[in-house]
Ligand SMILES: NC(=O)c1ccc[n+]([C@@H]2O[C@H](COP(=O)([O-])OP(=O)(O)OC[C@H]3O[C@@H](n4cnc5c(N)ncnc54)[C@H](O)[C@@H]3O)[C@@H](O)[C@H]2O)c1
């Protein structure tokens with residue numbers, strides 16, 4: 394079967410790999426119909442993880458079940474399913490409590506497992522024609538419809554970025570009426586903003602410096618802020634100051650709440666420096682979150698910070714150690730949430746929002762490709778050029794649109 398594998402920094406290849414076989418009676422084999430390229434794949438592509446060459450990548454996967462082991466009870470051949478990027482057993486202490494992002498049994502090296510990802514266990518990725526699904530009863534989300542229908546893109550986004558964006562809004566405490574700033578207008582940031590809009594936030598700002606992505610933020614109901622035009626935090630303060638009704642509703646002293654209630658870092662450790670975007674500044678988005686959020690507010694860190702980072706500039710950063718304005722964090726009395734999203738906690742309800750027509754996350758999808766075009770798509774997505782915002786690989790006759 395054809396699959397995308399990592400070949401070293403800035404290199405992926407499409408080549409032949411053995412089709413997976415059932416390892417255990419609880420497994421299933423999935424024939425993939427669509428697979429996404431995630432911003433997280435770019436950390437590996439950029440050589441910023443310790444991924445071994447030859448590993449098949451991809452953790453946003455949907456398709457049709459081709460075969461199930463004899464112990465699989467609720468999923469059968471022919472079912473249409475999407476897989477959470479987290480691989481989870483369903484019975485350990487953490488899975489039991491809904492923390493499938495921290496499954497204790499699927500990865501001997503750490504408390505979390507995923508398809509085709511550095512440090513996330515021995516699992517083959519899903520940018521491939523077939524993928525093995527461990528504990529299929531637990532890990533498959535059943536879907537209605539047929540491959541290539543009008544829901545295909547929306548459902549694919551249930552594997553990762555839609556639940557992840559939603560989780561970011563949970564980490565940041567977004568609820569009806571609150572004001573939100575989201576740093577990063579990649580797929581995760583855009584869908585964190587969209588989730589905030591769906592939840593009824595009163596104002597949602599999205600910060601980036603890529604015009605096509607900011608345009609999508611606007612289409613999703615957010616206010617776009619280009620950090621290339623000046624300090625984005627000051628810009629948000631200014632916009633809020635100009636809002637007459639907001640100002641009139643303040644009692645004396647309340648003007649100190651010039652920022653927002655909730656801030657989301659949807660960028661992570663490869664953040665660009667606001668003033669010199671050609672350079673990296675790993676804590677840029679996080680520092681802006683701490684500045685823009687009002688006293689007693691909440692910050693959700695959904696963009697990843699990964700160590701070891703072979704591409705970092707100094708030894709501390711290689712180990713993921715960064716300085717952090719802890720005094721500001723403390724004096725404002727902020728709440729902070731971090732980590733991998735537990736996709737299963739949200740994917741059923743988000744699926745039902747899609748089915749009912751109340752959510753269309755696929756608005757963020759920019760490109761559909763065939764698997765042979767993956768090397769070019771990785772390169773363009775990595776450079777964020779030509780409007781490459783979210784790329785989906787289509788398999789089978791309905792490939793590429
Ligand atoms: N926690 C999780 O479970 C989880 C799941 C999926 C992805 N992620 C992570 O979320 C992050 C975003 O992923 P994505 O798919 O949206 O990828 P992406 O890399 O396409 O998006 C990042 C965006 O941030 C922008 N950016 C860079 N520096 C910035 C700055 N200083 N201020 C504002 N914006 C800036 C970039 O221009 C880009 O548009 C990545 O770190 C990814 O690994 C986390």
Ligand SMILES: [Zn+2]
Nearest residue numbers: 431432433553
């Ligand atoms: Zn991802």
Ligand SMILES: [Zn+2]
Nearest residue numbers: 482485488496
């Ligand atoms: Zn578990």
